[in-house]
Amino acid sequence: METQIQITCEEIPGKANARIVRFTGDLDATNVDFTTEQIFSYFGDGIIRIIADFKQMRYVNSTGLGILLHFNKSAKEKGGCFKIVNLNENVYEIIEIIGAASLLDIYEEMSEALASLE
Amino acid sequence: MKNDNLVTETSSDGGSAEGAKAITVTFPPFLKLVPPVRQLASRFARLGGYSTKDAFRIETIVDEVCNNAVDHGQSGVESKVEMHMAVDREKADISVTNQSDPKKVAVLKELVGRIGQANHVGNDDRRGRGLALIRMLSSNMDVNITDHGTSVHVTKLREG
Numbered sequence: 001m002e003t004q005i006q007i008t009c010e011e012i013p014g015k016a017n018a019r020i021v022r023f024t025g026d027l028d029a030t031n032v033d034f035t036t037e038q039i040f041s042y043f044g045d046g047i048i049r050i051i052a053d054f055k056q057m058r059y060v061n062s063t064g065l066g067i068l069l070h071f072n073k074s075a076k077e078k079g080g081c082f083k084i085v086n087l088n089e090n091v092y093e094i095i096e097i098i099g100a101a102s103l104l105d106i107y108e109e110m111s112e113a114l115a116s117l118e
Numbered sequence: 119m120k121n122d123n124l125v126t127e128t129s130s131d132g133g134s135a136e137g138a139k140a141i142t143v144t145f146p147p148f149l150k151l152v153p154p155v156r157q158l159a160s161r162f163a164r165l166g167g168y169s170t171k172d173a174f175r176i177e178t179i180v181d182e183v184c185n186n187a188v189d190h191g192q193s194g195v196e197s198k199v200e201m202h203m204a205v206d207r208e209k210a211d212i213s214v215t216n217q218s219d220p221k222k223v224a225v226l227k228e229l230v231g232r233i234g235q236a237n238h239v240g241n242d243d244r245r246g247r248g249l250a251l252i253r254m255l256s257s258n259m260d261v262n263i264t265d266h267g268t269s270v271h272v273t274k275l276r277e278g
Contacts, residue, residue, distance in 0.1 A: 003153040029149050029185050059174075061181050062247040090174040097254045098247050 005031045007038045017080070018049035018117055020110075024056035027064030035064075039071050048080025051113045055086035065100055072104055081105060085113045123151055126158070139166055140204040146195050147188040147216065156181040159203055159212070166205035169278030175255045176203075176210050176274055182248040183214040183270050190226045191216030191268065208276055209257070215269045223265060230261050 005025035012018045019042060027035060042050060050071070060068070068084070075082040083105040087095070095101050107113040125144040141162050145151045160177035168176065180201060187199045202213045229249065253259055258273040 026153065028153060028181065030153060059177070061178060061185070062251050063185070065247065090171060093171075094178060094251065098251055 003028050003030045005035060007035065009042065012051075012114065012117070015049065015117060017046055018051070019047050020051045020053055022053040022056065026059040027057065027067075028059065028061045029063040032063050032067050036067055036070075040074075043074065043078060043080075048075055048078045049117060050075060050080070050082050051110070051117075052082060052084045053086055053110065054084055054088070054091065057088070057091065060091045060094060062094075062098065065095060065098060069100060069103060081117075083107060083113045083116065085110050123148070124154060124158075138204050138206040140202065142200065142202045144198050144200045147191055147193055147197050147199050149185065149188050152181060152184045152188065155184055155201055159201070162203060163205055163210060166210075167207070168205065168210070168276060172210075172274070172276060172278050176212070179252050179255050179272055179274060180212060180214075182252050183212065183272065186248055187214050187216035187268070187270070190219070190222050190229075192219045210274045210276070212272045212274070213269060215267055217267050218263070218265055220265060223263060226268060227263055230263065 003026045005023065005027060008022045008024075010020040010022065012020060021039070021042070025031075039050070052068075052071075068082075072082045085107045086109075087106060092101070092106075095104065095106075105116075107116070123145055127142045128140065130139045139162070141158070143155050143158060145155060156177045159180040160173045163173040163176045164170070180203070184199060184201060191197065191199065197217045199214065199216045204211045229246075252270075252272060255274065256272045257275040260271045262269045262271075
């Protein structure tokens with residue numbers, strides 16, 4: 001009865017080691033292991049530049065926030081990046097009040113995140 | 119939402135000036151049972167006239183407190199966690215009680231003792247922000263740790 005989360009991956013033309021990864025649902029303690037496996041499988045395949053689209057992400061708790069920071073750190077250690085786009089205002093508030101907004105690469109628009117890959 | 123593991127009771131004090139409504143949910147200490155409890159708390163707040171933003175904050179508080187209750191309490195189907203929530207026009211009062219695991223009490227006391235210390239969030243710390251988040255989202259938080267059980271009481275003033 002884990003909380004529903006769906007993760008899909010989309011290629012970015014002209015960017016061999018980059019993907020848009022779309023998250024749908026809630027990110028919490030019941031599915032952080034699944035989410036970690038998914039993202040690290042991308043890293044393992046050499047996809048080290050990820051734009052995480054949170055347009056359909058309803059909820060993130062402190063455990064979910066912890067793995068987002070972990071993804072960000074791991075991607076940077078591999079010479080890549082983990083950018084987050086389309087956060088809803090409730091989730092952004094949680095990230096902000098916990099003091100993590102400045103630690104994550106957050107963009108309002110997908111176009112801005114894509115442009116930053118250039 | 120039907121879940122045979124959750125026992126839910128609701129009450130309404132419609133005759134009082136405040137018109138307080140309350141709900142109590144009892145469940146065995148499994149992380150997978152926390153999402154339906156937090157979502158129930160959010161819907162209960164919305165039914166009490168709270169804004170979506172306040173309901174989201176209440177959902178977050180209930181989630182974090184219940185996750186801690188499961189993580190730091192007795193495990194096993196014979197144990198239980200109880201979440202009680204009362205809402206009125208001005209505030210939501212949330213209480214979560216677990217049954218203590220004697221082996222975890224010392225660690226829990228240390229964790230609670232660290233609340234209020236540096237707010238810095240490290241880039242690689244995957245856990246340990248729950249209590250700080252509860253504190254920042256709520257108006258008041260009390261933690262009472264005994265060898266029998268830990269009770270966390272949170273008051274969240276209505277903002278919208």
